[in-house]
Amino acid sequence: MQVKTTILSLPTEEFVHPGTRACTGCGLAIAYRVGLKALGKDTMLVVPPSCLTVLQGLFPVASTKLPCLNVTFASTAAAATGILATLKTQGNSHTTVAAWAGDGGTSDIGLQALSGAAERGDNFIYFCYDNEGYMNTGAQRSGTTPIGAITANTPFKGKLQQKKDVPAIMAAHKLSYVAACSAAYPLDLYDKIKNCLHLPGTKYFHIHIPCPPGWGYDPRYGIKIGRLAVETGYYDLYEIVNGEFKLTAASEKLVEKRKLVPVHEYFRTQSRFRLLTDSQIADIQQKIDEKWAGYYNKDE
Amino acid sequence: MHIIENGNAAAALGVKLCRASVIAAYPITPQTPLTEKLSEYVERGDMKAEYIPVESEHSALAVCIAASSAGARVFTATSANGLLYMHEQVQWASGARLPIVMCVVNRAVGAPWNIWNDQQDSISQRDTGWIQIYCADHQQIIDTVIKAYWIAEKVSIPIMVCYDGYILSHTFMPFDLPDQEKVDAFLPPFKPDYALRPEEPANLNTVTLPDVRMDVHGELAHSYMEIRYLLQEELRTTLAVAADAEKRFAEIFGRCGDPYIESYRCDDADHVAIGLGSLTYQLRVSVDALRKEGIKVGVMGVRFYRPFPDEAIASALKGKKTIIVFEKALSYGYEGALTSDLKSALYEHLAGTGNLPSVQNFIVGIGGREIRTDDLTQMFRTATLGRVSREPTWIGLKL
Numbered sequence: 001m002q003v004k005t006t007i008l009s010l011p012t013e014e015f016v017h018p019g020t021r022a023c024t025g026c027g028l029a030i031a032y033r034v035g036l037k038a039l040g041k042d043t044m045l046v047v048p049p050s051c052l053t054v055l056q057g058l059f060p061v062a063s064t065k066l067p068c069l070n071v072t073f074a075s076t077a078a079a080a081t082g083i084l085a086t087l088k089t090q091g092n093s094h095t096t097v098a099a100w101a102g103d104g105g106t107s108d109i110g111l112q113a114l115s116g117a118a119e120r121g122d123n124f125i126y127f128c129y130d131n132e133g134y135m136n137t138g139a140q141r142s143g144t145t146p147i148g149a150i151t152a153n154t155p156f157k158g159k160l161q162q163k164k165d166v167p168a169i170m171a172a173h174k175l176s177y178v179a180a181c182s183a184a185y186p187l188d189l190y191d192k193i194k195n196c197l198h199l200p201g202t203k204y205f206h207i208h209i210p211c212p213p214g215w216g217y218d219p220r221y222g223i224k225i226g227r228l229a230v231e232t233g234y235y236d237l238y239e240i241v242n243g244e245f246k247l248t249a250a251s252e253k254l255v256e257k258r259k260l261v262p263v264h265e266y267f268r269t270q271s272r273f274r275l276l277t278d279s280q281i282a283d284i285q286q287k288i289d290e291k292w293a294g295y296y297n298k299d300e
Numbered sequence: 301m302h303i304i305e306n307g308n309a310a311a312a313l314g315v316k317l318c319r320a321s322v323i324a325a326y327p328i329t330p331q332t333p334l335t336e337k338l339s340e341y342v343e344r345g346d347m348k349a350e351y352i353p354v355e356s357e358h359s360a361l362a363v364c365i366a367a368s369s370a371g372a373r374v375f376t377a378t379s380a381n382g383l384l385y386m387h388e389q390v391q392w393a394s395g396a397r398l399p400i401v402m403c404v405v406n407r408a409v410g411a412p413w414n415i416w417n418d419q420q421d422s423i424s425q426r427d428t429g430w431i432q433i434y435c436a437d438h439q440q441i442i443d444t445v446i447k448a449y450w451i452a453e454k455v456s457i458p459i460m461v462c463y464d465g466y467i468l469s470h471t472f473m474p475f476d477l478p479d480q481e482k483v484d485a486f487l488p489p490f491k492p493d494y495a496l497r498p499e500e501p502a503n504l505n506t507v508t509l510p511d512v513r514m515d516v517h518g519e520l521a522h523s524y525m526e527i528r529y530l531l532q533e534e535l536r537t538t539l540a541v542a543a544d545a546e547k548r549f550a551e552i553f554g555r556c557g558d559p560y561i562e563s564y565r566c567d568d569a570d571h572v573a574i575g576l577g578s579l580t581y582q583l584r585v586s587v588d589a590l591r592k593e594g595i596k597v598g599v600m601g602v603r604f605y606r607p608f609p610d611e612a613i614a615s616a617l618k619g620k621k622t623i624i625v626f627e628k629a630l631s632y633g634y635e636g637a638l639t640s641d642l643k644s645a646l647y648e649h650l651a652g653t654g655n656l657p658s659v660q661n662f663i664v665g666i667g668g669r670e671i672r673t674d675d676l677t678q679m680f681r682t683a684t685l686g687r688v689s690r691e692p693t694w695i696g697l698k699l
Contacts, residue, residue, distance in 0.1 A: 041498065042498050043498065044370070044496060044497075044498060046366065053506070053507055054507070056503060056506060057503075057506065057507075058506065058507050058508070058509055058513065059506040059507060059508045059509075059513070059521065059523070060506075060513065060514075060515040060516075060521035061513070061515065061516060062502075062503035062506055064501075064503055065501055066498070066501050067496045067497060067498055067500070067501040067502055067503075068501075068502075068503045068504070069366055069369050069370075069496055069504050069505065070503070070504060070505040070506055071362065071365065071366065071392075071505070072358075072362065072388050072389060072392055074358055074388075075358060075359060075362030075365075075389065077359075078324075078354060078358070078359035078360075078362035078363050078366070079362045079363070079365065079366035080366070081324075081352055081354075081359075081362075081363050081366070082322065082324070082352075082362060082363035082364065082365065082366025082367035082368075082369075082370070082374075083366045083367065083369070083370050083496070085322045085324075085350040085352055085363065085367050085372065086321075086322060086350075086366075086367045086370035086371060086372040087370065088350055089321040089322060089348075089349070089350055089372055090371070095498050112355060112356060112359075113355065113356070113358070113359050113362065115355070116354060116355030116356070116359055119355070120352070120353070
């Protein structure tokens with residue numbers, strides 16, 4: 001049975017010190033803080049170079065209170081395997097190993113190692129925090145940058161290609177657990193982590209992370225924008241437990257409501273989408289509607 | 301106990317005796333029989349270890365880096381392009397000061413593809429901050445693996461145990477298989493000063509700035525430059541640690557040698573050939589042949605290549621007329637890397653003494669080209685008569 005956590009029942013113990021080096025309004029700061037609360041004290045972390053490396057601070061000061069190994073860009077999942085292997089030799093089956101990587105570190109350079117670990121079924125949780133670009137290096141396009149978004153290296157036309165569907169790739173590995181979450185719905189993230197801790201093998205989390213400098217909006221609107229992504233049906237919250245797909249939280253409620261906010265409402269909040277034409281938006285809207293028609297059908 | 305086995309098996313047996321607890325590897329010829337052997341030991345229960353069949357060499361070393369950071373004694377092995385694919389991780393392992401032991405079964409690197417032996421792979425990793433030891437026979441392979449763990453764990457610096465693909469990895473030779481009790485007496489369980497664990501959280505390998513910063517107690521902490529300086533300093537002191545290892549090894553196993561170099565008929569020699577690995581044993585045949593002709597020659601194998609035992613080598617070569625360096629790799633655009641290192645050591649220790657020998661460089665066996673002993677003898681003889689060429693001379697080239 002699923003446990004529904006509320007803001008009042010969230011544990012008060014913090015594993016991220018206040019005053020991190022994250023940008024003002026960073027969505028990752030929320031997801032990481034809440035995520036670590038769900039993972040708990042008996043956790044070891046693996047982090048490749050990414051915004052999280054910056055958030056965690058500069059030597060010799062660190063903002064994370066859990067043991068954390070910083071590793072090379074392409075090796076996140078393999079490093080998690082390595083820590084897990086040592087724990088096994090020590091007879092330790094209680095400590096959780098969790099990797100936190102960005103979308104570039106996951107969908108592009110880290111995909112091979114992640115696929116390898118998932119195929120081996122190594123028992124750890126992999127979090128991809130998806131701010132939809134190489135934000136740490138100045139907002140270049142990544143495999144998960146959405147179509148139409150202006151980035152530092154798609155400056156005049158916006159990205160011409162689709163966003164890579166990493167959760168689907170991971171689901172194809174027949175994992176025990178795949179989840180899509182958002183920093184704008186931290187309690188959904190918290191519950192999903194709690195609910196998958198006991199499951200075997202590799203668990204994959206994809207977290208949508210609003211990014212003020214990368215997406216081009218006033219930092220105070222991060223949560224609103226993250227929610228709009230869900231309310232427009234553009235980004236869905238779901239989990240796939242042993243192959244069973246299920247929408248969760250706000251996305252689940254949208255199925256009942258049968259009413260999506262038009263996607264242009266989402267695009268107009270961010271300067272990265274300013275080149276999108278009406279026909280491009282109509283095209284995207286049509287794809288969203290088709291996807292949701294599928295969800296409605298399943299519901300009936 | 302004396303057994304007859306191939307070089308890869310010698311390495312695998314060494315790793316087993318050392319009780320490595322996490323092994324990660326990706327297949328590449330000619331390393332494969334070594335890691336296959338280890339997977340056999342683990343699956344059969346002869347060895348209590350986690351064997352991770354990773355999806356790339358980059359991940360093989362990633363697993364070792366993480367497992368070692370968490371306190372395990374780890375092992376991996378590779379060859380050629382596998383080693384090159386690891387390169388980023390190779391640098392990371394030494395920067396993170398992890399006592400990883402890795403066998404490099406030497407093979408040519410592409411392009412074009414070539415699976416045969418030369419030493420371009422490990423030579424290309426010379427400047428990565430790893431210790432590099434070269435073996436000349438099977439006994440040295442198994443003994444070096446055992447010593448390597450002891451040295452690596454003493455100084456917290458990773459070690460490459462290098463041996464020639466096929467020539468050593470796939471040939472069978474008799475060697476003494478050390479007793480487990482003796483290995484246990486020589487090599488205590490791995491207990492690092494700090495291992496990553498939930499009870500004592502730390503954030504390892506975080507971002508450093510160009511200058512030092514204060515920690516939370518207001519004390520100045522080392523920064524990148526200090527950390528890198530200490531790696532260099534401690535690599536240099538590793539030479540003394542290697543001598544200790546040799547001494548301790550001799551006490552327990554009853555066999556020993558010079559920790560850095562292996563000389564054959566060098567004492568009264570006027571001309572000395574130098575090289576890395578099995579080639580130096582082949583050169584012994586040339587030495588014997590030339591000695592019969594009355595030419596006073598010897599051969600020296602460099603066992604410890606990084607840190608470079610410059611003083612030991614220079615003092616052993618003092619007063620020699622000619623040094624002939626035979627190499628299976630080179631620093632493209634100049635000459636053999638060992639040749640340059642040797643010249644530098646001779647200049648440092650012998651310049652101005654009137655004892656500076658002349659140095660010649662021969663390149664052999666690139667991409668597994670057959671090294672005929674007759675050719676070695678012939679070139680060796682010619683080199684004793686005077687300089688053949690300012691540039692490295694390639695032996696066996698068929699242009």
